[in-house]
Amino acid sequence: MRTFRLTDTAFTALAAGRPSAATVGVLRRAQASRHLLELSEIRKLGGPVPEPIELFDPMAALHTAVTRTALRAGQTPPPPRRAATHHLSASHRGHTLRVRLEDTDPLRAELGLTPSGRLTTDEVAEWQRLLSSAWELLTTRHREAAEIMAATLRVLVPVEPDPGASGLSATSAVAFGAVAISTPGDPRSFAVGLLHECQHSLLNATFTLFDLVNPGGARVCSPWRDDPRPLSGLLHGAYAYQSVARFWHVESRRRIPRQRPGHAALPGLSPARQDSAAHLSAVGSTARTDGPVEVSGPDETGPHGPAAGSGGGLAPEAQSRDGGAAELRGRLAEFEFARWRGAVLSAADTLLSSAHLTAAGTRFVGAMRAEVAGLPVGSVHPRVARLAAGANAEHRARWRLRNLAVPAHTLAELVSAWRAGRPAPVPAESELRADSGRRLESSGRLRLVHEALNDRPAAAGLRPGDAAYLDGDGGTALVAYIEEVELGAPDLDCWAGISALSPQVALRERPEVVRAVWIKLIKSEKVGLTALAAWVGGSLMSS
Amino acid sequence: MDRTTEESATEWRSPMVDVSGMSLDELGAQEGDSTLARALRRLADELDEPGEPIAGFNSAL
16 A cells, blocks of 8 residues: 655655645645545544545545544544635635635534634625635735645634734644634735744644654653643644744735824735734834844853843944834734744754654754744844844743742752852752643733834833833843842743843842742842842853 | 656656545555555655644734
């Protein structure tokens, strides 16, 4: 019996997020084969086999997977599928995207998000309008990605928005080409969300063909989630954000002309699309100081400013800025590109050093990393690059603060040594807390950065250090955040900001340790945070 | 899967069988095929330990 094969050239192109039409065809056939194998098992188990069999329909494949699982568990299989009748189509520059808008399938919640109810006629028309605009953007400026999407995407499942997120989307490993997504705010968000999810579908199908990650391995920090992730989940995120980074790289090289407020035009889109593109901010006329800037990933340090007594400093252009805000306006694309490029590179390095990748996985991740590393960062303004690196550093710090616990004996030893005036003992590795479930990234400071890049006034919640942070004055921001810790009850955002900005190794690398000791000591004595961090850092430097 | 060299081209071979062009009856007639059996075992292992849906892209824009 014939098995699937990919040439190394096709395999590495797939890893780079650039599969050929033939490769997408292989993935599609692989998913159909998987579907048929599952149906054969259902028939052996005496379960219901649909007629006709829609081998290539993602929701039919999902129904089959749920049916098989139910039968294996001795449960009642789901009722027959009921497909929606809303069919959307978008054509531009000779490329056509056709999808089913699914609002009736009773199993659509299996995609992982809460589905919307039945759509009204007006809602269907709005989805069509958004899809047409997103498709126009993709085929105009991201043609290769659009072609891959047209070959992959078959079903959209509208889902309820999450109050804590601007846009949510999801895919399932058993529904190749189906994407659950909340109503997008604008065509650009829609386009990038669909690109992201189509990458997940491609990787799901790749997993059907090849084992890329060996079982086992620790749950690790992922640059896009606040909860710990298995290595396979980290690979999924990296692969999806590869397409996001590439999307924003292309977008960052375009200048968006200044428009009157609320009427920013999307170059390449027709005037009729301006309403749907009104979220886009205008670019200021400030002269750019472009130049090659290497963006650090989450494992690297952020936009360090001079800490008290550290002697560190910011680059000159940050200190001679025109008040800060004008330089950032309209540079959201640069920020997103720089941030996700750094994040994917960091995730790839974590995977490659995990010793849990198969030979195919090592080849795959290596090719993915090379693709993203090859995206030039010259179009990113230095201040935006620092904010992007800061966002990644802050994320990593917040992840450690939220998910890692200092072992009780380590904490006791540190507190005892501090009180006795002894050097700090080397702290044991921190331990993962109990799994608290899926958690999307949530950062007040990141929200402020987005607002500044979008030229929107900062909403409530601007803390003393945040204005300085946005202005690129990391030293002042750090001092303000440390004061906040020493004066009151700081939240994780404050601690994460300190970690991202501090030049002190203990705060950068082990913020959870400094915080745990601080909380223990501050109940009974006055402690300077900088002094405490220097003391803990002494043990890390000597270990 | 194996990585092999055939006709000067390095290939990645999947254990997954291509039955996308078959009917259920045709697939049933292949029972006993060792390649098919291997693919079924791998699929069963995967299905018995399903991953979570890949949910949660937050466009944050």
